[in-house]
Amino acid sequence: MNPTLYEASQNLSHGASMLISNYVFPNDLHVHWSMMIVLYPYITGLVDGAFIIAALYYLFDVKSLKPIARFSLLFAFAFLCCATLPLLLHLGRPERNFNMLLTPSPSSAMAGFGYIYAVSMGVLSFIVLFVYRPDLVERGKNAKGFMKLIYRALTFDSADLSEKALALDGKIIRFLVGLGIPVAAVLHGYVGFIFGGVKANPTWSTPLMPVIFLFSACVSGISAIIIAYIIIRKIGGRSVDSDCIRTCIKTLTVFFILAFSFEMLEVFSHSYLKTGYHHMVEGLLNGPLASSFWLWQVKICSVVPLILLGCMAFITLKDSIYTFIAGIVSCILLLQVFIMRWNVVIGGQLMSKSARGYTVFHTEWFDKEGIVAVIIIMLIPFMILFVLGKIFPFWAEERKGGIQ
Amino acid sequence: MIIKDFPPNQDCSHENFPPSIDKRDFIKKVLKGTIAGSLFLVFPMDISSVGSTAVKNSETTNNIDPTIKLPEEIPEIRDRQYDIHKQNFAFIVDITRCIGCGSCCVADKREYNVPDGNYRTWVERYIKDFDDQVYVDCPNGGLDGYQKPRTDIPLNARDTFFVPKLCNMCREAPCVQVCPVGATFTSPDGFILMDSDRCVGCAYCIQACPYSARFLNPITKTAEKCTWCYHRVRKGLLPACVEVCPTGARKFGSLNDENSEVYKILKGPGVLTVLKQSMGTLPALYYMGQRLEVV
Numbered sequence: 136m137n138p139t140l141y142e143a144s145q146n147l148s149h150g151a152s153m154l155i156s157n158y159v160f161p162n163d164l165h166v167h168w169s170m171m172i173v174l175y176p177y178i179t180g181l182v183d184g185a186f187i188i189a190a191l192y193y194l195f196d197v198k199s200l201k202p203i204a205r206f207s208l209l210f211a212f213a214f215l216c217c218a219t220l221p222l223l224l225h226l227g228r229p230e231r232n233f234n235m236l237l238t239p240s241p242s243s244a245m246a247g248f249g250y251i252y253a254v255s256m257g258v259l260s261f262i263v264l265f266v267y268r269p270d271l272v273e274r275g276k277n278a279k280g281f282m283k284l285i286y287r288a289l290t291f292d293s294a295d296l297s298e299k300a301l302a303l304d305g306k307i308i309r310f311l312v313g314l315g316i317p318v319a320a321v322l323h324g325y326v327g328f329i330f331g332g333v334k335a336n337p338t339w340s341t342p343l344m345p346v347i348f349l350f351s352a353c354v355s356g357i358s359a360i361i362i363a364y365i366i367i368r369k370i371g372g373r374s375v376d377s378d379c380i381r382t383c384i385k386t387l388t389v390f391f392i393l394a395f396s397f398e399m400l401e402v403f404s405h406s407y408l409k410t411g412y413h414h415m416v417e418g419l420l421n422g423p424l425a426s427s428f429w430l431w432q433v434k435i436c437s438v439v440p441l442i443l444l445g446c447m448a449f450i451t452l453k454d455s456i457y458t459f460i461a462g463i464v465s466c467i468l469l470l471q472v473f474i475m476r477w478n479v480v481i482g483g484q485l486m487s488k489s490a491r492g493y494t495v496f497h498t499e500w501f502d503k504e505g506i507v508a509v510i511i512i513m514l515i516p517f518m519i520l521f522v523l524g525k526i527f528p529f530w531a532e533e534r535k536g537g538i539q
Numbered sequence: 540m541i542i543k544d545f546p547p548n549q550d551c552s553h554e555n556f557p558p559s560i561d562k563r564d565f566i567k568k569v570l571k572g573t574i575a576g577s578l579f580l581v582f583p584m585d586i587s588s589v590g591s592t593a594v595k596n597s598e599t600t601n602n603i604d605p606t607i608k609l610p611e612e613i614p615e616i617r618d619r620q621y622d623i624h625k626q627n628f629a630f631i632v633d634i635t636r637c638i639g640c641g642s643c644c645v646a647d648k649r650e651y652n653v654p655d656g657n658y659r660t661w662v663e664r665y666i667k668d669f670d671d672q673v674y675v676d677c678p679n680g681g682l683d684g685y686q687k688p689r690t691d692i693p694l695n696a697r698d699t700f701f702v703p704k705l706c707n708m709c710r711e712a713p714c715v716q717v718c719p720v721g722a723t724f725t726s727p728d729g730f731i732l733m734d735s736d737r738c739v740g741c742a743y744c745i746q747a748c749p750y751s752a753r754f755l756n757p758i759t760k761t762a763e764k765c766t767w768c769y770h771r772v773r774k775g776l777l778p779a780c781v782e783v784c785p786t787g788a789r790k791f792g793s794l795n796d797e798n799s800e801v802y803k804i805l806k807g808p809g810v811l812t813v814l815k816q817s818m819g820t821l822p823a824l825y826y827m828g829q830r831l832e833v834v
Contacts, residue, residue, distance in 0.1 A: 228738065
């Protein structure tokens, strides 16, 4: 036995001394949900956050978000297209994935995925099509043959761009976005519930889990929109709308305060309530996750952005500096949410159900759930976005008339 | 051994009655017995000579595999109509009897060809020292048996015991609840079974099982678990691990049979516990002589 471990054990309370043997159940040595399951809630989170920005404009009339409203929709759409990829890569038998839709078990939370995803995709697709109907009508006029048919289908066979028709489009969009908010909330809240509903794992089993996932989703999505907006505009040599950035940052601040508070509340509850296995949760956060949780997730990626967001809220800054700090904060928060997902998904599995030990997770580069696969999956939405950008103009100023 | 001839007028009371046999006869009989015994091992016994009418009857019924050559171990199953809705089985592990030989693990691995590094059942070793520190280990799932004592414990061991683990067959099974495609299900006779043809390999059941009794088979890429040898039980045979246990630490039987050992234990006054009772899973796997340290 490691002498240091033995000496430490002499000074521990009874509960903590259970950890002395570091015994992991034989079937717990392998971490079954690895990076793809980290990536999946991360991607759906990006979708949700981006959709919130669009909803603020289209439903709640936050006019300052107009420059990025349409881009947010496309961003959400591009990532939603790829939300199932990590799951397919993760499944042991991906060819049977349709079993989830064909023979769903009504008692399982996971069985709802196919339906929730399909509804989300449907609502988002319709919103995009109605928002871009005038553009599609224009393109359809010049199209020939098969492409003309496609444009007719995409414009719901209506080339009417009159004031009245566009006003109706606006009403439909508001209705769909209104419908989309609960759908988006369910899509991501459900992901949180997948974890929160596992009573066998004390770090997951909390009703706070869907709430934490939902707020952190908003944080990651809004951060991603801010960064993408700044970068794409700068690359294109165009100006960044500082009013829009300021509104985004304010929204981001609210969601981040909520997300961080609930994250800390969960940890505080464990340590205060001292429920069963609390010694394991404490041991996890102070042991295998000491660096990734306390140092990275909390100190570097939460406290630092909170200070920066505080500065941005209370100090009057020049637009260029404000935009620069907004980019920095957004980058850190994107990382924060990724690390949070990592700590929940992989961190939670490091703890053996023996309540006596922790296993180790090894990252692979070229595994089907490895780092390279993660990078490829994260690049695909940007490729989709690039292609979408050729058909659907990102920015409102590129088009006159119609629904902005 | 010394064999003597006794005179006929020798007192032949009950206490010291000697066998009246000479050396030559004795050696002849030993030789005959040895040869007969050897032949008994060389030529497999004909099923009809076992005298099990149950086996003969089973060949005439449709629901029993006629290839079975083993005598019935769980009464009232093989030659009866199996009413799946009226069965009630229980599994009891007596940890005071387990010697950590690992026979059960070997039998299980052979029965199912379990891939290395995965375990349908395993045996844990608990050691408690004079400072009340608990050391638990389970090298290779206990497959090799615990043949040597641990040498890495600084204080003398005050107590040691072995704990076999397997599927708890929960009546409120979390694995069944979470399976998104219904590949894991509860059979009407109370067994939690897996349909590997339906399983998508999402591993949600593995996360949900509080006992870590499940694993993802690296070959089939589907979830797998102990079934209490359902295929054997339906043929009136005991689970493989129960059959090979040399000390009776693993007990299995029908609670409908009042003569079964599990019935007598479960209906008796002895103390039985289940693992992780607070999880609310209502296991059908009971432990006798369970210790506070066991999780």
